[in-house]
Amino acid sequence: MTASHLKDFEIVPKDVIHFDEGMFGFEDYKDFVIMQEDDDSCLMLLQSIQSEHPAFVVMDPVAIMSDYSPILSKHDKEYFGKDSNLKYLVVTVMFSDVSKTLVNLKSPIAIDVNTNKAKQVFVENEDYPIRYHLFESEQ
Amino acid sequence: MLVINRKSSESIIIGDNIEIIVSEIENDRVKLCINAPREVSILRKELLETRKLNVQANENVSKQNFTQLKSLADNMKKSRDVKSDGKH
Secondary structure (H helix, E strand, O other): OOOOOOHHHOOOOOOOEEEOOOOOOOOOOEEEEEEOOOOOOOOOEEEOOOOOOOOOEEEEEHHHHHOOOOOHHHHHHHHHHOOOOOOEEEEEOOOOHHOOOEEEEOOOEEEOOOOOHHHHHHHOOOOOOEEOOOOHOOO | OOOOOOOOEEEEEEEOOOEEEEEEEEOOEEEEEOOOOOOOOOOHEEEHHHHHHHHHHHOOOHHHHHHHHHHHHHHHHHHHHHHHHHOO
16 A cells, blocks of 8 residues: 555544554654544554554454453553553454454554553453464464 | 573573573562673564564555455454344
8 A cells, every 4th residue: 555545545534643652663653543444344544644654454353352351561551540541453464365364462552542642562361362363264 | 492490589591691580480470680781682572573563564554455354354343243232
């Protein structure tokens, strides 16, 4: 995907979220917009507002695992604070063969919807894999 | 793979100048202290893997892949929603 993904997708920026620390591997990019083609879609695009890349396809983990309930480290809990209202998105690795799609359930993006502060965290849940095959036939 | 048993406060030495000390053991958690030269990179493995996946995720973003995956993912979600509605 090149040029403006925004125009490509014909979708409206919903929210700009801010990462103090960036995403792993992309620490210099702090501000991202979440784009959704339609309101009830579980697949979204998270794109840097600085440039067209980095961009990540992200998913609502609840669509994958209806009881997805990450356990944050003490450090991350303190980082977001008691009054935070956290939502999670998981990074999706796409392939031209869709059945190979991977989702990182171990390291979701936590977003405080009150402040739009975001951080890619490592959850303590031992049964959440880093490479989860979205379509079970691949497992 | 070399396997070594160590107790709390014992350590192992790797090469000439890397020391890994078992500082604390509590339930299923081990606290390690590492003495190593500044130029040696020390990372939690999952961080390295997540970084690699992020890089790959960013490289593979394409509209074609997105459109294809979106319809599959939304169908998956819908069929799950229908199933869970049935339970109520």
